Amino acid sequence: MxxxxxxxxxxxxxxxxxxxxxxxxxxxxxxxxxxxxxxxxxxxxxxxxxxxxxxxxxxxxxxxxxxxxxxxxxxxxxxxxxxxxxxxxxxxxxxxxxxxxxSWVPAQGDDWHEADSLETAARLLPTLGRRVFLTTGRMGLAAFADLDGLWFLVRSVDAPEPPHPPRMEVLLDRGPFTLAGEREVLRRHRIDVVVTKDSGGAATAPKLTAAREAGLPVVVVRRxxxxxxxxxxxxxxxxxxxxxxxxxxxxxxxxx
Known part of the structure; x- marks a missing residue:
């Protein structure tokens, strides 16, 4: 077989x-x-x-x-x-x-904002924060390329290529991630909004817990x-x- x-x-x-x-x-x-x-x-x-x-x-x-x-x-x-x-x-x-x-399911205390696409997520961001932890990977960054008033921390396995946000720092890393590590990322970079795809699974879920603990809004792109x-x-x-x-x-x- x-x-x-x-x-x-x-x-x-x-x-x-x-x-x-x-x-x-x-x-x-x-x-x-x-x-x-x-x-x-x-x-x-x-x-x-x-x-x-x-x-x-x-x-x-x-x-x-x-x-x-x-x-x-x-x-x-x-x-x-x-x-x-x-x-x-x-x-x-x-x-x-x-x-x-x-799929991930919101827990008590979560402040989730659902979006049907990366483009919809990008339109939501200016009303939610100014320092964005973007965890959607290196593909699709063009959707955020016009948001020059926001600062982005982009996490991906490999370095992204243009087009991408003009004000951006890249964090090259691969899951699974720990809750302690995610808390430190949010604190060190003064993140005030998180963007993620609804990937599901435990490997990248700690960022959701860290955001909940910090009272941060999370934009969740539906699968x-x-x-x-x-x-x-x-x-x-x-x-x-x-x-x-x-x-x-x-x-x-x-x-x-």
Whole structure:
């Protein structure tokens, strides 16, 4: 059995590890990475880097490499590849599963301002603060490039390229982050508003707790929807179970 994991996330690496631990019953696994990070953490199994050439290219790859199951474990905001995966899986008649970490949920004391896009988030900022902790990654900074009255601390794994805000400091770092560390970032840089995508998961959630403790507003960009008709699971263990069902032709009770 050949499984293609569209990955680059913590959940994708964990799924690859679970499948590799299957020893003699383990399927063949190919991990596909987009190539946007210069030095990604490589999962076990075969690794390919780069795009497929849209839905048609992915469908052709699925056929050529005799893929039996496709797992979309990309970042919740990698919307284009998710829709290409759904179309390619339908075209190539390959079962598809989406692995998505759950969204964050506001807690008591949070001051969240939801936005449908980075552009909407940028329009909200001038009414909320002047020193912005921007944690949406290095892609999409053009949405904030005209806000010359604000100062930005931009955190990303790799250095961003223009266009980006004119008044900006870059913090190169990779999660997981600690609550103590996030408190110090907010204090040291005198942050008064935080911007984040609703990525979910524990690795980057401490910034939300730190903002709540400091009484800071947080602009939360909503994640795009999963394509219609695609089955979704929340964790790598559930995805591994789904694959095992197909590998051994067995049906397991649904996870609680």
């Amino acid at each position: 050949h499984v293609l994991i569209l990955g680059g996330t913590t959940e994708a690496r964990r799924l690859a590890e679970l499948l590799a631990a299957g020893a003699g019953s383990a399927p063949r696994v190919t991990n596909s990475l987009a190539g946007r990070v210069a030095a990604p953490r490589l999962p076990p199994g075969e690794v390919r880097v780069g795009g497929f050439g849209g839905a048609e290219g992915l469908a052709a790859w699925l056929r050529e490499h005799e893929v039996d199951a496709l797992i979309d474990a990309t970042h919740p905001f990698a919307g284009t590849i998710s829709f290409n995966a759904a179309k390619a899986a339908a075209t190539a008649h390959v079962p598809l599963l989406a692995l998505r970490r759950p 795009p929807p999963v394509p219609d008709g695609v089955q979704v699971v929340a964790g790598p263990e559930q995805a591994a179970r789904w694959i095992e069902e197909r590998l051994h032709g067995r049906t397991f009770p649904a996870a609680g």
